[in-house]
Amino acid sequence: MWNVTPSDRWGWSALREHISKNGVRNSLLVAPMPTASTSQILGNNECFEPYTSNIYSRRVLSGEFVVVNKHLLHDLTEMGIWSPVLKNQIIYENGSVLKIPEIPDNLKAIYKTIWEIKQKTLVNMEIDRGCYIDKSQSLNIHMEQPNFQKLTSLHFHA
Numbered sequence: 001m002w003n004v005t006p007s008d009r010w011g012w013s014a015l016r017e018h019i020s021k022n023g024v025r026n027s028l029l030v031a032p033m034p035t036a037s038t039s040q041i042l043g044n045n046e047c048f049e050p051y052t053s054n055i056y057s058r059r060v061l062s063g064e065f066v067v068v069n070k071h072l073l074h075d076l077t078e079m080g081i082w083s084p085v086l087k088n089q090i091i092y093e094n095g096s097v098l099k100i101p102e103i104p105d106n107l108k109a110i111y112k113t114i115w116e117i118k119q120k121t122l123v124n125m126e127i128d129r130g131c132y133i134d135k136s137q138s139l140n141i142h143m144e145q146p147n148f149q150k151l152t153s154l155h156f157h158a
Contacts (some may be wrong), residue, residue, distance in 0.1 A: 002130065002131035004131045035047070040058070043070065045069075048125075048129075048137075049114060049122070049139070049140060050112065050113060050114040050117055050122070051069050051095075051111075051113055051114065052095070052113060052114050052115070052142070053094065053095025053096075053113055054068065054069040054072050054090055054095045054096065054097060054111055054113060055067070055068045055069065055087065055090045055091055055095050056095060066087075066091075068087070068090075069111065071111075072097070072107070072111045075107055075110075076103070076107075079104075081102055081103070086100070086102060086103075089102075095113055096112075096113055096115075096116060097111050098112065098116060114142045115142055115144060119141050119142065119143060119154055120154060120157060122139065122141075123139070123154060123157060123158045126139050126158070127158065141154065
């Protein structure tokens with residue numbers, strides 16, 4: 001169905017043979033979906049999607065606090081460049097790091113927000129992982145200026 005030939009890197013043939021003899025405990029194993037509430041509780045990003053912002057404000061009953069992409073924070077701290085000034089620059093750039101000269105280019109490439117990544121690239125990634133998902137997957141599309149042509153083109157591509 002998917003026209004995918006798995007590599008022998010992970011021993012798929014042996015796994016297939018084992019399952020045919022012994023079965024599996026759960027018939028369905030993977031059902032990723034972009035759920036905000038669970039991911040926030042666990043301190044993760046939503047499912048497999050890129051971050052919508054590297055820094056944002058979160059409101060809860062006890063108040064409002066700033067949430068920073070923990071991976072970006074770790075990398076900037078390790079490099080010794082994280083500071084309140086840099087935090088404010090990221091806030092000023094609406095969570096983007098692309099226009100901040102103090103941040104190295106290799107980190108800019110890693111920490112692009114969902115608004116800075118071509119949505120066709122994300123759809124291609126969804127297509128690539130589709131053969132390994134036994135239920136379904138959903139994906140949010142983020143376009144700053146959507147129109148009928150862009151949306152139709154992306155849907156037909158998928």
